[in-house]
Amino acid sequence: MDFLLLLATPVAGAVLLGIFGARKWAPEANVAISLVTFLASCALTARVASEGSLTAAEEQFFIDPFNVFLVTLTALVSFTTSLFSRPYMRIERDHGRVGPAQLRLFHGMYQLFIAAMLIALTTNNMGLMWVAMEAATLSTVLLVTLYRTAASLEAGWKYFILCGVGIAQALFGTILLYFASEKVLGAEGMSALLWTHLNGVKGQLEPTVLILAFVFLLVGYGTKVGLAPLHNWLPDAHAEGPTPISAVLSGLLLNVAIYAVVRCKVLVEGALHSALPSQMLMGFGLVSVVLAAFFLWRQRDIKRLFAYSSIEHMGIITFAFGMGGPVANFAALLHMTVHSLTKSAIFFAVGHAAQKAGTQIMDDIRGLITLSPTVGWGLMLGTIAILGLPPFGVFASEFLILTTAMREQPWATPILLLALGVAFAAIFRRVQPMVFGETSAKQLPHPPALVPVFVHLAMVLMLGLFIPPYLAEWFRRAASLIAGG
């Protein structure tokens, strides 16, 4: 019941807001729908915590400790983002950047996007996962081009065609996976693409086909994760769309794509009995971290800056999953959580900062703290958190990843440390003058929504100081599940 509510609410919301999205009450309705989704995810979480993994709809959907925490995170961040988008979109409307048609599109597609991500997370069927991932891309293409500017159209086109081609590779990988599993599980019935069944027989799957499948799946879903060198679409799409979309793209969609990669890795590693998938993940991860760290120096647009920071963090997470083992997986899951919370909080603050300054160019944003201490401090604290300074949660997860790397992959540690240092300097030198210094900002017609920023940051702070036992237990179970326990 709670599960049905979880998936049906955003779908129904998409239809409702697609029709009435331009009404005065639409932003509030958006918040209410997201809240119902979030409550349903909480109920589901409680049920999984007490009863263990469960399946639904003839095993087409399943919930285990790994995806249930991502479902809750997705529902939470989509709820807080809807809180943020309420004043943000009103200000954009008052500035004349969006009309009623765009508001309808925004609200309808926002809910559809959430629905697609939740389906991708909860489905047991690898084919259905592909369909949902593609749907998540399609629902956001027109949101990236919402402002109809030349730059946003370019970003939307890149997003569409690069992710389209990327995800076509993943489809080929899925076909190969089906090809291998059909020999073991049989084509009759629906079980040949169900992850739970595949996981049970992964030792019998044909290794030569699976390694080929994994290459295509990694390239395909890796494009969506934004792994270098397939990351070209990401900074553009994050920078040119409306900021609520940047927040959910960066905070949620990248997580869902990583989730897909990890699910595939578990299967392939079980079939191969070799470290090749892990090495590929580590390689892609490291290249992404290094490349993103150096690209950070060349950015002038604040949203592009934090988009590159997302690529860097996705690289760290991919590297950690590549190392494998309970500790690295635990750290990677923790990092996914804190990155998602921190990055969306930063985008909330950045969104209002850019509205106040009337520009996204960093050189023109100055002295936020004099005019609006909350926006200024939100941005500053968010930046400190994302850069991995203690006592925030990002520090805890990066520390765990680095210490594991020292023990298991010593060669990679100096590269990681160097990249983290470079990224630190690049971001800090940019954000510091934006927050302090002479002001150039102006007042906004609607009070900005800053509660989500500080709620997120408080949660990240808490995760840095103390991880509640039930959450730690949950991460641990998910980590051992991924490690093949």
Next chain:
Amino acid sequence: MNETGFDLQLLNTFAALLLLSSFAMLSQRRVVTMVNLLALQGVLLGLATLLLAWRTGKGHLYVSGAITLTLKAAFLPWLLHRLIRRLGVYWDSEPLLNIAGTMLVGVLIVIFAFGLAQPISALATTTTRSAIGIAVAVVLLAFLTMITRRKAMSQVVGFLSMENGLFFGAMSATYGMPMIIELGVALDILVAMLVLGVFFFQIREQFDSLDLHHLESLKEEK
């Protein structure tokens, strides 16, 4: 069901024609002709699926053959033609760099594709396993088509041709994917094209052209 029956030869003919149409697309300058070639691919794919359905007696292949014929042979080409007319890009053509060179690369790609498909074909138990190499070749040729084009419309045609190749691959390796997946994929393709239609009008409103030269301002060295 012998291995050299007339129906199997017919299937192989369809596969060969599919590969040929990919090459034709690669060397084609005019967008309208590319769409016609795409429609031809759709027809070949649909007929091959129906033939395979009759040969193997699998009910779900009839359905997916019917979907292929309606969607890929009729509806999508119609939609693209309509877009071309409405956008007024009927006479658009591409200044291709070097057709002979591109074709040569295409031939190399086909050889590579057969090499790539070798381990899969060796393991396949379907009677159509020899066509897997062709499917991979169609996918890679479509990729090459996309890389060498500058116009948005031709890139989309390349994208759809790639999807045709993937579909053909699924069919020849495993007699198609489970029904629910095929329906989902078809739905995604359909929605993608509708999104694209909206998107093209936005691009044209902004630039008065569908040439992708305009879409190259977002670079890093700003």
